Amino acid sequence: MIAVCGASDARADERRVATEVGTLLVGRGAVIVCGGVGGVMAAVAGAVRRAGGTCVGLLPGADAADANADVTIALPTGLGEMRNALIARCCDGMIAVGGGYGTLSEIGFALRIGKPVVTLGSWDVHRPGDTGMDPALHPAGTAADAVDWIMQRVPAR
Template sequence: MADVHHLAPSKRPYVAVVGPGDADGEHAWLAEEVGARLAEAGAVVVTGGLGGVMEAACRGAKSRRGQTLALLPGDDRTAANGWVDVAVATGMGEMRNALIVRAADALIAIGGGPGTLSELGFALKTGRPVVGLASWDIEGMITASEPAEAVARALRHSSSAVS
């Protein structure tokens, strides 16, 4: 992928990192590594802005001076985790999962719960590339075994979606 660090954020790839809001341990570590590698590649990290995988991905991105965008379920922007640059309070509850998918050029799913599954369904339905890392293996998903591979695959498969 070409160097995109010099581009305005709106011209960079947007990659959503999705997973359980209560994740810790291995899933949190994977998400933090994914966030850091996405930032190093110049991508904007999109999440639901709360805890678990979302917070870890944002923390990883900020550790590499990356940019983060959160689409929150409630009405309060201040509910975002402390690693979010831009917080959008949607007031839509879990329906904001569709917005996360539509805002992203690709998704990386880490772990999973019902909310993550809804995001995967929306992404596959809309033709967004979905990379699974320690997540489900659903038809149409791309699998990866470690963070660098997940990021490379997400960026490679999203290149046609980025202008």
């Protein structure tokens, strides 16, 4: 399962990238997990639905009705932004598209537990004193590059 993360108030260009990522991931046989609400999450869920795939939404609230209409499976957590740790834990790899501090927390949780992360116009994360990029983190230039990189690093299902 691949997590796609990004802001709920995403810009149009970020929504376009998330749409392309979702379509490409479904074409590679991936199941997608996201935060289940708006912005990047709605864009990827819509692309996944149109491509015939499955998108699991781990919702911050306690009501499944809060999910965007394109989520295949809505799981209300009641955890608020703490659900970001669940998203990082349940995925095999993560693609972050743009995003704010919530997305940064998802990236941090994923890297902390050893999951590969691709960023597309998202955070540039370095540990203090490190001179290079964490090998589990890849800044991609295109949706295709992001999907290729992550799919090479997750177990085949």
